[in-house]
Amino acid sequence: MNASHQVQGVPSTQGGLARPVILLLAVCSGLSVANVYYAHPLLDSIAHDFQIAPASIGIVVTVTQIFYAAGLLLLVPMGDLLNRRKLIAIQMLLSVVALLTVAVSSSVPVLFTGIAIVGLLAVVAQTMVAAAAAFSAPSDRGRTVGLVTSGIVIGILLARTVAGTLNDWLGWRSVYLFSASLTLLGSIALYLLLPKQESKRTGIGYVRIVLSVFQLYRDLPILRIRALLAMLIFAAFSILWTAMVLPLSSAPLSLSHTAIGAFGLAGAAGALAASFSGRLADLGYARRVSGISLAILLIAWVPIGLLYRSIGFLVIGVILLDLAVQAVHVTNQSLIYRARPEAQSRLTAAYMIFYSIGSAAGSIASTGVYAWAGWRGVCWLGAAVSGLALLLWAYDSFLKMKETDNVCG
Template sequence: MDAWRRSLLAVVCGVAVAGVYAAQPVLGVMGRDLGVPSGLAGWIVAAGQCGYLVGLVLLVPVGDVVDRRRLMAVHLGVSAGGLVLTAAAPAAWAVFAGLALVGLFAVVVQTAVAYAASVSAPGERGRSIGVVTSGVVVGILGARVVTGVLAEVWGWRSVYGSLAALSLLLAVLVLAVLPPDVRPARPAAGYADALASLGTLFTRRFFLVRGLIAFFLFASFGTLWSGLSLPLADEPWRLSESRIGLFGLVGLAGALGAARAGRWADAGRAVPVTGLGLALLIASWAAIARLPWSLWLPAAGIVLLDFAVQAVHVSNQHLLTTARPDRVSGVIGGYMVFYSLGSALGAASATALFTARGWPSTSLLGAAFAACALVVWAVGGRTVPTAPAAVTEGPEPAGAGRGVPGGAG
């Protein structure tokens, strides 16, 4: 896959996830405008995550049985409808409904990653996943900058109107620029088969270990980015929405620095990179916890946190798509179920804990999530799957998951 098409897929990912996370830097403003109590404001973000969870289970497996290029265009179009509903929402219920719909079809991200992985040569799969996945991080963190500026000038609703227009434009570009999703001939499989295959993944030890790492990884990530705007808007800083949004640039520096994780994965170093990344994630919270007294030290911690999260995330996806090259959409969708649950947990718990106990306690929670991920990796995350064994269907052989797992994908 050439660089231009990788870049287009990265933009698709960025815009898709921006719709889910754009509320983070303006939670306070949205909550006041819609009458949502501050302790429950995190559910504005969590609504999108809940829709995303449903989409991962019901929509992503479709990518294993239809042309992923056309599927991406459809998802972008429907997502635009959810963004318009959010922008025009007269009350909180409409925002929750619109963001749930946006989250449901934000799984275009997983279809894009699966498309990139499936059309790339084996020696370039990690690089393609790294570039396309970087679009996700750009969308999550870059949206904070754009949201802050737009919200301050034209109000938070303008953010969702702009994202709707971009989604429609990308739907057209995907159909015009990307080649059809041509796959090797194999026995015909339907949607029910794809769903059944997704279900079997949750019985495989290797998949569950990587999923649990993702769950705690993104619970830690969500704790930071869903809760960060609250202490920044509080005493002693009292930052405006646009200045709060600038912290997205800080995180972006760290996340893009980890784009090389794909090359490390191609070189066979995905497992040790995962362990190192989780250790760095824990360390980052020691600096982030100083936010009530400093801005510069937490900023350095944010760079480190986003570097660690991206490195672990890319490594996980590389290992899983190597294990199941025949079900790339399904395995990524199943893995991202853990991502979605973890992110929703972090978003909801961060705002509630900050309201009750303040930022130091919230930081301790984020570090605890990271420590749980490191424990999972230390106990069961240091094995490497082999694709031929992992493709095999049926019950997991006795002893699989020890050493190099047979059928552990």
């Protein structure tokens, strides 16, 4: 991209995207991924409205996650094949239709069809991350990706708070109407503000570009290591956020759903605090940032484990955990995008598939462990997964040091 390029009258910075456009991408990516998580606090209301048995309503979340995982493989790689500006706008417009379908649904088949398409198209958030990396100057790529990724993490954390509040005021359908309205505005804004010119697209077809996602695992050791780290850190993330509602809503704490949702604000503060990690990655400190952040992730389970002594300890732990997860996540993406700049959408898909696996595994494991061993068991599980991530980083660092010594020798 030409260093003097301007985006619809907004001057670009250092040959990349203008800061207002980066912030718009962050907001829209957070809004898009939040669509996957809105249903969590709405399950009771949806079950009552459609007369679905409480034991079966959890399928709403399962369907959303399954189709989100499918979208990572089938839709995100298209960013290396098609014009990203148009692709993002079209996917967001289709999301508006899906959200409205959910909002006005009057039967279970229509509800589940809408929910499935919402999950499938929510991966546009990852297309935005790849676009942010592609449109950025190499020297600013980590910072830009960090800001956009912060929007995604904050969207995940605040989705439950927003959905719970709107549900209490206006009913569960208002959540999807609200999201549809903002998504429509976001699609128009991004279409107008994202750069029209892009680098030359790859010449291979759709099927080959999807299959090439798996070839990236074979060709890029950095992708294999960083994808495994993503799986572990987001497993730890899900272990906390899935199980946390159980002790908070039960005696002796017995907090309201609104109060529980407010913990998302603490998590968002931690995610925002980690946005500087992308800049450090740009400066060459990616490995050090990863190690320090993974150590913080492990330490965070100490105050989290002290929940019953004081909720304040949990707040501290939530901030530390989300800071650490976000810092490693941004650093991971910064490193893999350097490896193959022409395949950023496929790299995003390959990386985020492991994120999805970790998130699902953490959610399933945390509820089972809580039923078996209570909150203490959940904390030990989270600490074990976090410790494994730190050991993986240490092992990879050891191998890199040996390679360096062999070259120097």
